Amino acid sequence: MEDHRADGLLPVTVLAGFLGSGKTTLLNHVLRNAGEHRIAVIVNDMSEVNIDADLIRDADVTRTDETMVELSNGCICCTLREDLLVEVRRLAEAGKFDYILIEGTGIAEPLPIAASFSFKDEEGRSLRDISRLDTMVSVVDAANLLKDFSSQDLLSDRGEVRDDEDQRSLIDLLVDQIEFADVVVINKASEVSADELAEIRKTIKSLNIDAKLIETDFGKVELSEILDTKLYSEAKAATHPLWHKELYSPAEHIPETEEYGIASFVYRARRPFDPEKFYAFTQRKWDGLLRAKGHFWLATRKDWIGLYSVAGTQTKVDQRGFWWASVPRTYWPRQQQFQAMLQRYWTATWGDRRQELVFIGVNLPKEEISAALDACLSGSETGIDAREVAEMRDPFPEWVRHDHAAA
Incomplete structure (x- = not known):
């Protein structure tokens, strides 16, 4: 034996x-x-x-x-x-x-x-x-x-x-x-x-x-x-998870997805979402969508990382923690790996705030989903006016800070 x-x-x-x-x-x-x-x-x-x-x-x-x-x-x-x-x-x-x-x-x-x-x-x-x-x-x-x-x-x-x-x-x-x-x-x-x-x-x-x-x-x-x-x-x-591979290893080619007829794409943007428009987006159902996951930020909640998740017919939106741009620098990790990660995502206008959402499914309407998300963006590449934010309606439930929440 x-x-x-x-x-x-x-x-x-x-x-x-x-x-x-x-x-x-x-x-x-x-x-x-x-x-x-x-x-x-x-x-x-x-x-x-x-x-x-x-x-x-x-x-x-x-x-x-x-x-x-x-x-x-x-x-x-x-x-x-x-x-x-x-x-x-x-x-x-x-x-x-x-x-x-x-x-x-x-x-x-x-x-x-x-x-x-x-x-x-x-x-x-x-x-x-x-x-x-x-x-x-x-x-x-x-x-x-x-x-x-x-x-x-x-x-x-x-x-x-x-x-x-x-x-x-x-x-x-x-x-x-x-x-x-x-x-x-x-x-x-x-x-x-x-x-x-x-x-x-x-x-x-x-x-x-x-x-x-x-x-x-x-x-x-x-x-x-x-x-x-x-x-x-x-x-x-x-x-x-396939969503993790697509979101964090975009250069990785996954040929098995072709064998099973699965398509995927990652939506990326830097400007914040208008909360009312993005809320309406989360209520939509997309033919062929099997899984979606990623993080986002709203103009009305500039400190918060939002978490978006779709599995089957179920959609969830919740908070995941805080962007490093909203955390005092004295609390930032000092490891070189963290500094390299932050530099990769940092911009003078938005810090590390960004939209990154991966969509996975069969016969996905990529252009339609991307256009719908583009329509949710607010502000411009140089920033967003505080008066514009003040006039926005935010229909999402209040996000409560938990002790374990982290950026």
């Missing part, structure tokens, strides 16, 4: 996916076909009774309490993080296993789970000392993905929330789970038509161009596709 701990670190695969996508079915398939793999399983469930753990026990798989750990009545990406740290460490130090599979709850976001492996306890210990994240897997339900992606439902509408303050939408969760994945398993693929399957591929690739796609039924995947792939990279994980 191949030694998966040759580097001394226990490899870990994390399974994410919304309720009904088939995570537990996939997990059972892996366990039934584990062969000589010695796999320990951590199953997380929000309820007091861990239903997924019961389903694994009921399956025709020989398991023992020693190889399966239940983390119930909470989510491992927040309230049960300490429990996750303890259990992974215990399993790694036991020396009995060559792999760990973690099945998150249906509403778990992969990124906080991955971050747990970098977290250091009071003694300075980290899970990275004894284990390594190997693969982040997201399972999607082919029969429902397109419908869910066009939904306006909150997770609370589906009866699934992290706590009483959980206001996430279903699209928020699906996007987070797909954008952070190394592998996306399109489960129940035979339940949709060839055209629908093509749309599903485009939707996933519009969120994460690097993700490896596996189309299957009943969670049947080759173990080598999700175990010991060495696909996960902490540095790369932050740049998985």
